[in-house]
Structures are given as C-alpha cells and as structure tokens.
Amino acid sequence: xxxxxxxxxxxxxxxxxxxxxxxxxxxxxxxxxxxxxxxxxxxxxxxxxxxxxxxxxxxxxxxxxxxxxxxxxxxxxxxxxxxxxxxxxxxxxxxxxxxxxxxxxxxxxxxxxxxxxxxxxxxxxxxxxxxxxxxxxxxxxx
Amino acid sequence: xxxxxxxxxxxxxxxxxxxxxxxxxxxxxxxxxxxxxxxxxxxxxxxxxxxxxxxxxxxxxxxxxxxxxxxxxxxxxxxxxxxxxxxxxxxxxxxxxxxxxxxxxxxxxxxxxxxxxxxxxxxxxxxxxxxxxxxx
Numbered sequence: 001x002x003x004x005x006x007x008x009x010x011x012x013x014x015x016x017x018x019x020x021x022x023x024x025x026x027x028x029x030x031x032x033x034x035x036x037x038x039x040x041x042x043x044x045x046x047x048x049x050x051x052x053x054x055x056x057x058x059x060x061x062x063x064x065x066x067x068x069x070x071x072x073x074x075x076x077x078x079x080x081x082x083x084x085x086x087x088x089x090x091x092x093x094x095x096x097x098x099x100x101x102x103x104x105x106x107x108x109x110x111x112x113x114x115x116x117x118x119x120x121x122x123x124x125x126x127x128x129x130x131x132x133x134x135x136x137x138x139x140x141x142x
Numbered sequence: 143x144x145x146x147x148x149x150x151x152x153x154x155x156x157x158x159x160x161x162x163x164x165x166x167x168x169x170x171x172x173x174x175x176x177x178x179x180x181x182x183x184x185x186x187x188x189x190x191x192x193x194x195x196x197x198x199x200x201x202x203x204x205x206x207x208x209x210x211x212x213x214x215x216x217x218x219x220x221x222x223x224x225x226x227x228x229x230x231x232x233x234x235x236x237x238x239x240x241x242x243x244x245x246x247x248x249x250x251x252x253x254x255x256x257x258x259x260x261x262x263x264x265x266x267x268x269x270x271x272x273x274x275x276x277x278x
Contacts, residue, residue, distance in 0.1 A: 001277065003272055003274050004272065004274070005239070010269075049273075054238075054244075057162070058236065059158075059236035059237075065173060
C-alpha cells in the first residue's frame with residue numbers, strides 16, 4: 001500500500017534579500033527591512049514529504065535512519081549556521097524562501113529510497129512555503 | 143466540498159521486529175527501535191473527512207459523533223496499550239507510523255455517517271508523521 005511519510009528538520013541561517021538588478025533605493029523599497037546590509041536570520045523548519053509503497057518486510061516507506069543521514073549530509077551540513085547568500089545556489093538568485101524551497105526540493109529529489117512529494121518550509125511561524133515540483137500538492141496535505 | 147479534521151491523542155508502546163530476520167538483522171535495520179522491551183510515544187491522530195454541508199445543521203459531520211467514533215474505534219483500543227502485544231492488527235504488521243495510519247484508516251473507513259474519509263495522519267512525534275489516503 002502507498003503511504004506518505006513526512007519528516008521535519010530544523011536549521012538556523014542568515015540571509016539578506018538583495019538583487020544587483022535593482023539600485024539601492026529600489027532594493028530598499030522592494031525588500032524593506034529584509035534588505036538590511038548586515039543581514040538577519042531565521043530558524044527555518046523544512047518538512048519533507050515522501051511517498052511510496054510500504055516495504056512488506058519493514059512496514060516503512062523508507063528507512064528513517066537513511067533519510068536522516070541524507071538530510072544531515074545534504075541539508076543540515078550545508079545550511080545550518082550558514083549565511084545563505086554565501087552559498088553557490090544563491091550566487092545568482094535572491095535567497096527568498098521561495099527559492100530556498102526549490103533548491104531543497106532539488107536536494108531531496110536525489111534521495112534514492114522514496115518518491116519526493118513536496119517540500120514545505122516555515123521561515124517564521126507566520127510564513128510558510130510549499131513546492132511540489134510541477135504538481136499541485138494533494139488536496140488536504142497543507 | 144468541505145474538509146474537516148478532528149484530532150485525538152493516544153500513548154502507546156511498541157517495538158520494530160521482523161520475525162523472519164535474525165536478531166542481528168533486526169538490530170541493523172531498526173536500530174534502537176528493535177529493543178524488545180519496547181518504547182513509547184505520545185501519538186497524535188488527525189482524521190480528515192470530506193463532505194457536503196448539511197443545509198439544516200450547517201455541519202459536514204456532527205463533531206461529537208466523530209469524536210465518539212474515534213474514541214470507540216481507535217483510542218479505546220490503542221491508548222495505554224502495547225501495540226505489538228495487545229492490538230490485533232499488529233500481531234502480523236510492524237507498528238510503524240505508516241502501518242498505524244493504514245490500520246486506523248481500515249478501522250474508520252465507512253463508519254463515518256454523511257462524510258467520506260479523506261486522510262488519516264498519525265504523528266509519532268512533532269517532527270515525524272505519516273499520511274494515508276486509502277491508496278492501494
């Protein structure tokens with residue numbers, strides 16, 4: 001039977017919303033306090049949803065230890081206690097949580113043991129973002 | 143169509159073990175979850191039903207009735223029990239979060255008047271949960 005499994009990971013990072021496309025005044029107008037030149041930070045929560053047929057031997061979509069070690073290596077080791085703007089993936093694009101959702105979706109697409117359904121990121125308790133690739137998230141999952 | 147979600151909680155013990163495997167293989171795959179003395183969680187169950195709003199009552203389902211169904215079909219059987227040892231469906235299935243979600247679906251499906259079961263979500267911990275939509 002096909003089930004969905006969701007796991008939440010937490011990391012803390014700084015960023016600054018800024019683009020060279022705009023001049024200083026326009027950056028300030030568009031990004032407001034998020035454009036502070038010294039940056040600011042968030043405690044991010046990333047919720048990864050995977051799906052697949054249960055392995056009849058284990059009753060699992062995938063082994064959680066495998067998922068956690070994949071996340072440790074490919075998500076937390078890269079993003080926790082980092083300045084997002086210094087990472088390669090944000091060299092050419094603004095470090096918004098929309099772009100972060102797409103980047104983290106790309107990371108978990110490479111997890112070999114289950115199908116990635118969607119990435120949900122909470123930037124603060126008031127702001128959250130979902131990315132499900134080209135698909136619409138299944139109704140009722142949000 | 144309205145989606146309505148009701149929560150319930152239960153606290154249970156379990157362990158992960160496949161009888162077809164050696165103790166070493168169980169330990170390798172399931173790690174500390176294979177401890178045969180068991181361990182436990184505070185589970186949170188979220189049951190989402192879908193249905194049309196009754197024009198007279200304004201309800202999709204009577205929440206008190208849904209609460210009573212969850213209590214009777216799930217909580218009274220799972221709460222403060224050892225899932226492997228005391229709940230029949232886990233004599234054969236390992237009580238992973240995924241299998242618990244499927245088992246609860248099977249307990250609730252077609253028992254909720256005027257609404258269709260849409261999703262069963264089981265949180266084993268705040269950072270780990272499984273969803274089952276009734277898919278084969």
